[in-house]
Amino acid sequence: ITGTGFSTVAAENVFAVGGLMGTVTSATATTLVVNCPIAMAGDYSGTVRVVGKGLATHSIPSFRYRPSVHSFTASQTSLAGGRTITITGNGFKDVRAVAARNRCTFEVLSWTASTVVAKTTACGETSGATLDVYNGDWTRSQCYATPCDIVSNSALTPIVTSLTQNGNTITIQGTFISSVEADMSVSIGATACNVVSFTGTQLTCEAAATHRAGTYPIVLNVAGYGNAYQATPSTKTYALTVTAISPTSGSLGGGQSITLTGTGFGMNYTSVTIGGLPCTVSSATDSSLVCATAPSATAGAMDVFVNVVSGFAGVHPSNLTATTQYTYDNALTPTITNIAPYAGSTAGGTILTITGTNLATTMTVSIAGVTCVQDAGQQAATTATTYYCTTGKHTTDENPVIVGATPAN
Structure with a gap:
């Protein structure tokens, strides 16, 4: 960069392109030699600021960054692909493709303005095929590496017999x-x-x-x-199987946590239905999953369908299904006919009496997420038609009372 009024101390001249800092490597009062910063492809304005003086008035043209390849870590690959190559350069932006020119396209794994990581794919023999990087607008890189070619042939290819x-x-x-x-x-x-x-x-x-x-x-x-x-x-x-379900039955009101054991499950890939109703999966490993039952209007034994979406990059996914059975049981379904009192202190301590059918000390009762706790005396007094518990502390409001049954099996 030529001009006037520059500092002869290189560090006192600040050069930037599009707000990105470059490096001034040498300076005289009339000349600066600079290294441009790494940037994505595009047109940028350049500025020079001299410490103690301010910005220079100038006619620096806009800098046009185009993708360029300076070096890459591997220049040869198997005909079957599978070799990871790290490409360094400048001006990369929204990288769309990496290719051995006119031969084959590689898989783009990641990119920054100065680095692209790609994996070679299976293709025919290449010799003298320039490594190209294509930006999002299909601008092709200029290669300054030595050599610029990717070689692929049978001598570089391991073979499974x-x-x-x-x-x-x-x-x-x-x-x-x-x-x-x-x-x-x-x-x-x-x-x-x-x-x-x-x-x-x-x-x-x-x-x-x-x-x-x-x-x-x-x-x-x-x-x-x-x-x-x-x-x-x-x-x-790998097969999808269901070998056990626990418990095997529960309330028509839903909310029962059931555990399925078997093989082939996977979190984010597995769904469960019971009689066509969703059982919401909360956790899953390859051999076990936990889901919560939905309310059912109908009692009886129902098919449990476990569905796993199977697939891998480059392989079309498919749905695999395994089945077992679960019973919605009237005998395990609490029914509530009355709650007394209907109001109590926000400090808690109110004794709540719940009447209905199929009640038990194994039930859980909560009000707006706060557990209504049973002491030993209340547990002893609880029957199949009457349940006692003491409310916990809560802010003032009207909230539903949630009753959940836990069957013995």
Whole structure:
């Protein structure tokens, strides 16, 4: 940048582009040499401020940032893809695609103005194919790296010749290229299969015993190369089963917390219905889930359907279903005919008498979320038609009394 009135001390000249600070590397009274800041693609105005003087009047043209590739961490990959590449540069914005020019497109994992992380995908042989980054407006990057090419060929591709499964033990044979066990990783969907032995031509790994239900691809990845080629892609299937439900029955009023055990569940992927009514899932692991029953207008045994959405990136999801039974039981359904008194002190301490049917000391009673507590005497006096408890402290208001039954089974 040429002009007049600059400080001869580089640090006393402040250069910015679009509000982003650059670095002044050398200065004279008439010339500044600067490094521009990292920025997303676009047009920006530039400013120079001299400490003790203020902003310079200038005719600096706007700076146009375009995407540029300066370096990347891997220039070769397996024909089966699967190698992660970190690309550094400038001007990246809303990155839409990374590609080996005119050959294949890679999976974009993340991006910033100066860094793009992508994973190579399966494609044909490439040689002399420039690595390109495409911004959201499809502006293609200029490459300043040496070399700028991505190479992919059979010599860089590990090959699986056979894959067998014995329960959760998976044995893979083939040409692995690398002879280092630490370079080997096996995944089943997004879950690692723990490598337990490696001879150079044979690898054995142990898969997780439990997993969200579905069919998932088994992929061998070799560090420095990428995924191994398989003539016939291999998969592992995890079943959806329900082996137990507890309790097996409850009130028609709903609100019963039930636990289902089995295999193949998963939080955020599992839904439960009982007789067509939703049972709201509050927690779930691969082998257990808890849900709360909904009120039912009808008593009797009803089918419990557990539905799991199965799928993995690149694999079309499917719905898997397992069933068991739950009974809405009139005998376990409290009915309330009267509550006395209807009002009490906000300080609590009011003895509440509830009359009705199917009442028991195992019930829980709350008023606006505050528990109405039973002492030993009130528990002894409670019958199937009369329930006693003492209210807790609460602010003044009119609130519903919630009665929940907990069946013995």
